[in-house]
Amino acid sequence: MAARMERERQVSCPQCGAPAPFRGTAVSxxxxxxxxxxxxxxxxxxLLGKVSAIVDDGSPVLLGARGSFAGRGFEIVGRLQLRYARGAWSEWFLQFADGPGWLADFQGNFAVTRPGPALAAIPTYYNMAIGTWHEVHGASYMVVDKRAARYQGAEGCLPFAAEPGLTFFAVDLAGPDDGFVxxxxxxxxxxxRPDVFVGRAVExxxxxxxxxxxxxGWRD
Structure with missing residues (x-):
């Protein structure tokens, strides 16, 4: 069964014919x-089109690297680079053995999040204000950022269709013990009913x- 599933994933790019190695839950x-x-x-x-090339932002993170978080191993299988009013950042798509996750990478700050349980009705994006507090799974979190961002570039595999030019809306909240939502x-x-991703800030x-x-100039 595993071998058959692996063969089914071995598809080719409709544009150039090169191998298109989809991984796990990847959609694009x-x-x-x-x-x-x-x-x-x-x-x-x-084919969905072409995304812009990734802009070099000096990140030390590499596609294909392996690591662990909360005792679970992962591989970095994709990257989405985004831009909004305050700058650009990357979201690295992580494939764990038990599902997906994300590594947010913004000017030397990092946070790992994974899909969490849905919340009861929450204010719309436009009604979420920075500095306000909200309860998330029994703990209080403060809104620290909100953004309307455009997809700037992508590489590797992603769990959704990263259509060039799309704008998406998100709100970040910080809580106790470096908690991050x-x-x-x-x-x-x-x-x-936004999708909820829960984790924490990390070094x-x-x-x-x-x-x-x-x-x-770097030294180990």
Whole structure:
């Protein structure tokens, strides 16, 4: 069964014919040969277009690196780079053995989150104000950031179709013990049941990544 499933994943890019190695729960990937976004629907694939190239932001994180969080190993299988009014940042897509996660990477600050239980109705994106407090799974969290961001670039595999030019809306909250929550409103800032991602702020070293990008002048 496992071998058959693996063969089913071995599809090719409709644009250039290169292998399109989808991983786990990935829905789309950026072809590393021609830069096209390929979307998987069942056993079929289709082209979505081309995303812009990743802009070098000096991040030490590398696609394909392996590490661990909360005692569970993961592999970095994709990257989404986004831009909003305050700057740009990356969201690295993590594949754990028991499901997906994200590593937020913004100017040397990092946080790991994983999908959490849904919340009861919560204010729309436009009604969430920075500095206000909200209860998330029994703990109080304060809104520390909200953003309407555009997809700037992508690489590797992602769990959704990263359509070029889309704008998505999200709110970040911080809580006790470095707790971190992201409310993902997707492309609809008016709905009241955003997807919930729960985790905490981390130091990059504690993830134990097996490889990092090195810069001239760095010392181990």
């Amino acid at each position: 990937l950026v072809c590393e040969h021609c830069g096209s976004t390929v979307v998987r629907t069942g056993l079929d694939v289709r 992201t409310l993902d409103y997707g492309v609809d800032p008016y709905h009241t 990059l070293a504690e993830l134990g990544l097996d490889r990092l990008r090195r810069f001239e």
